[in-house]
Amino acid sequence: KAGVTQTPRYLIKTRGQQVTLSCSPISGHRSVSWYQQTPGQGLQFLFEYFSETQRNKGNFPGRFSGRQFSNSRSEMNVSTLELGDSALYLCASSLRTDPSYNEQFFGPGTRLTVL
Amino acid sequence: DAKTTQPTSMDCAEGRAANLPCNHSTISGNEYVYWYRQIHSQGPQYIIHGLKNNETNEMASLIITEDRKSSTLILPHATLRDTAVYYCIALGYGNKLVFGAGTILRVKS
Numbered sequence: 001k002a003g004v005t006q007t008p009r010y011l012i013k014t015r016g017q018q019v020t021l022s023c024s025p026i027s028g029h030r031s032v033s034w035y036q037q038t039p040g041q042g043l044q045f046l047f048e049y050f051s052e053t054q055r056n057k058g059n060f061p062g063r064f065s066g067r068q069f070s071n072s073r074s075e076m077n078v079s080t081l082e083l084g085d086s087a088l089y090l091c092a093s094s095l096r097t098d099p100s101y102n103e104q105f106f107g108p109g110t111r112l113t114v115l
Numbered sequence: 116d117a118k119t120t121q122p123t124s125m126d127c128a129e130g131r132a133a134n135l136p137c138n139h140s141t142i143s144g145n146e147y148v149y150w151y152r153q154i155h156s157q158g159p160q161y162i163i164h165g166l167k168n169n170e171t172n173e174m175a176s177l178i179i180t181e182d183r184k185s186s187t188l189i190l191p192h193a194t195l196r197d198t199a200v201y202y203c204i205a206l207g208y209g210n211k212l213v214f215g216a217g218t219i220l221r222v223k224s
Contacts, residue, residue, distance in 0.1 A: 004158075033210050043159070043202075043214035056211045090158050092212075099147040099206045100166075106158030 002026065004093050004107035012113045018079040021110045025072050025093030032074040033104065034066060037088040046089075049074055050097060078112075086114045117142040117205035124219040127197075133190040135218050137203030140184040146207045148179060150188045152199040153217075159202065162188065193222045 005024045013019050025032050033056075034046040045058040049068035066076040072093075078085055088111050092104040120138040127133040139148065149164040163170055163177045165186070170177045176189040190197055202217040 031210050033212070035212075035214075042216060043153075043212075045211050045213065048210045050210075056209055058211070092158070092210075094210055097208070097210055099145070099208055101164075102147075102149075102206060102210065103161040103164075104159075104210065104212065106160070109158055 004091055004105050006089075006091050006107040006110050008110060009108065010111045010113075012115060013081050014115050015081055015083060017081050018077060019081060019112060020075055020077045021089055021091075021112070023074045023076075023091030023093075023107060025074070025091075026095075026105055029093035029095050029105070030072050031094045031097050032068055032072060033092045033094075034074070034076050035090040035092065036060075037090060037109070038084075038086070043090070046076065081114045083114050085112065087112060117146055119203045119205055119215055121201070121203055121215060121218045123216065124221065126221050126223060127190075127193045129195060129222050129224045130192055133193040133197065133220055133222070135188040135190075135201050135203075135220065136185065137188070138185045139203070139205050142183055142205045143207065146205040148177065148183075148186050149204045149206045149212070150175070150177065151202045151204065151212070151214075152197075152220075153202070154196075154199040159214075162201075164206070193220075195222050195224060198222045 033048040048056040150162040151159040179186040200217040
């Protein structure tokens with residue numbers, strides 16, 4: 001079956017703009033999580049959605065937001081972009097949410113460059 | 116979520132076993148040990164996980180000490196394609212993976 005897809009794969013924006021990234025999870029997966037990866041901070045958890053509800057949130061400013069639709073597809077939005085938002089944004093989906101078996105499948109990421 | 120500590124980097128000869136250690140001395144009883152790896156420019160990939168028993172799958176083996184304060188990921192016959200950053204994560208309920216710096220494994224021919 002198809003893996004996690006993310007669009008667009010690459011994006012260039014300027015400071016002050018806003019951006020929306022999209023993630024389509026594996027069919028049947030209801031949990032979608034977002035991560036930011038930068039050389040300085042590594043992989044950091046942004047938030048997680050399950051059945052259209054945000055369940056977990058990382059330590060990011062309110063400029064970072066997300067949502068999940070009824071078909072489990074998710075979007076994340078970053079408003080008023082800053083240079084430091086340049087990063088690889090990764091989306092992961094999972095079938096279950098309990099830790100006894102919680103394999104998360106990651107997409108290829110969206111590379112965002114803020115100029 | 117418990118903090119994990121891993122060596123910054125390790126080298127391994129191709130064809131030999133790669134043993135990657137992880138310390139998680141503050142792990143709680145309901146937290147599982149998960150291992151992921153990230154090959155350059157790709158999203159992380161799940162490898163294996165366990166609670167307190169040793170586990171094996173087609174990719175690797177996971178050895179967890181009896182006191183659960185540390186574990187070792189074993190790649191039995193490392194290949195050049197196993198060169199990656201390996202992350203050890205203590206995961207409780209919920210999907211919040213807390214990634215540390217991980218271990219850079221370099222497999223050399």
